[in-house]
Amino acid sequence: MVSHVKIGVIFSTPIPTGTNRLLIDELRGRGIDTIPIPLHVLELKLGENTLELNMRGEPIELDAALLRGLGAVISLDQYLVRTCMLKAMEEIGVRLVNNLNAFLKSRNKILTLLSLHRKGVPTPLTIVSENLKRLYESSKTMAPFVVKPCMGSRGYGMSIAYDHDVLFQICRHLLSIGVVPLIQRYVNKPQRDIRAFVIGDEVVASMYRFSQFWKTNIAQGAKAKPLKLNEELSELAISACKALGLEYGGVDIAEEGENYFVLEVNGSPDFEKLMQVTGVNIPALLIDYLIDLIRK
Numbered sequence: 245m246v247s248h249v250k251i252g253v254i255f256s257t258p259i260p261t262g263t264n265r266l267l268i269d270e271l272r273g274r275g276i277d278t279i280p281i282p283l284h285v286l287e288l289k290l291g292e293n294t295l296e297l298n299m300r301g302e303p304i305e306l307d308a309a310l311l312r313g314l315g316a317v318i319s320l321d322q323y324l325v326r327t328c329m330l331k332a333m334e335e336i337g338v339r340l341v342n343n344l345n346a347f348l349k350s351r352n353k354i355l356t357l358l359s360l361h362r363k364g365v366p367t368p369l370t371i372v373s374e375n376l377k378r379l380y381e382s383s384k385t386m387a388p389f390v391v392k393p394c395m396g397s398r399g400y401g402m403s404i405a406y407d408h409d410v411l412f413q414i415c416r417h418l419l420s421i422g423v424v425p426l427i428q429r430y431v432n433k434p435q436r437d438i439r440a441f442v443i444g445d446e447v448v449a450s451m452y453r454f455s456q457f458w459k460t461n462i463a464q465g466a467k468a469k470p471l472k473l474n475e476e477l478s479e480l481a482i483s484a485c486k487a488l489g490l491e492y493g494g495v496d497i498a499e500e501g502e503n504y505f506v507l508e509v510n511g512s513p514d515f516e517k518l519m520q521v522t523g524v525n526i527p528a529l530l531i532d533y534l535i536d537l538i539r540k
Contacts, residue, residue, distance in 0.1 A: 249538060252279040252309030263514040264312050270527035286329045297332050308339040308538050311347050312512045341534055342511045346489035350511030353394050353426055360506055363487035368505050369429040379415050384408060386429040394426050404458050431498040431505050438497040440481035441518055443533050447478045449524040468521045484509050
């Protein structure tokens with residue numbers, strides 16, 4: 245027992261999701277003082293020699309907190325306010341896992357790709373622009389192509405196009421409503437991809453995700469099968485998390501012939517299906533890791 249430690253679980257929903265409930269239950273099962281923190285109830289006071297973060301009128305006093313999300317559909321104002329709340333939490337000495345900078349990189353697909361590229365992690369060719377003509381012209385060598393939002397998860401909002409004029413219509417619509425499309429060469433994977441769950445310097449669990457559909461997200465109906473990664477894939481997944489500065493993360497890897505490409509790196513991944521398929525107690529491993537960080 246480590247009852248003297250106070251740990252928060254930060255989430256964006258009014259009540260914890262299934263994954264977050266598993267983390268809360270694991271903490272409380274160990275006798276740890278656990279504070280569930282919905283982001284929308286936080287209050288920040290600062291100025292005149294004051295920096296105070298409250299929840300429902302009471303000051304937040306934590307040793308560490310698991311940062312589990314900002315919100316799937318939020319306004320720019322909410323995004324800015326919530327990131328400032330979390331920055332203030334770090335300023336008052338709370339150890340966030342993942343830390344805010346790394347988490348925000350993982351939320352932004354462009355920053356993710358930049359970080360991976362800088363560290364030599366292979367990713368598919370990607371084009372981003374607000375100029376419709378450049379998107380149309382530059383993508384002519386990459387069909388088919390996937391159109392993604394710059395922020396998002398679970399495969400929501402992604403489209404595939406095989407024709408450049410279809411791509412043109414998709415991008416024109418997105419730009420007309422202020423959404424800048426990210427166009428990525430479709431990796432010709434064998435109706436599956438790989439999800440690896442990394443904690444620290446180790447892949448603790450991994451699985452294949454199979455689908456007859458081009459999307460292989462579990463949230464999109466993909467089926468899962470346990471997988472033991474070889475050394476090359478393990479190193480790739482760990483390198484992807486380290487490139488973003490993540491303490492833990494979910495790494496999506498696609499196979500294309502003899503080559504591997506990292507498609508996504510999630511800084512607050514769900515893991516219920518992965519636990520079910522592999523039998524690995526991910527909340528226990530993640531809390532072990534967090535406690536070790538606090539004690540260092």
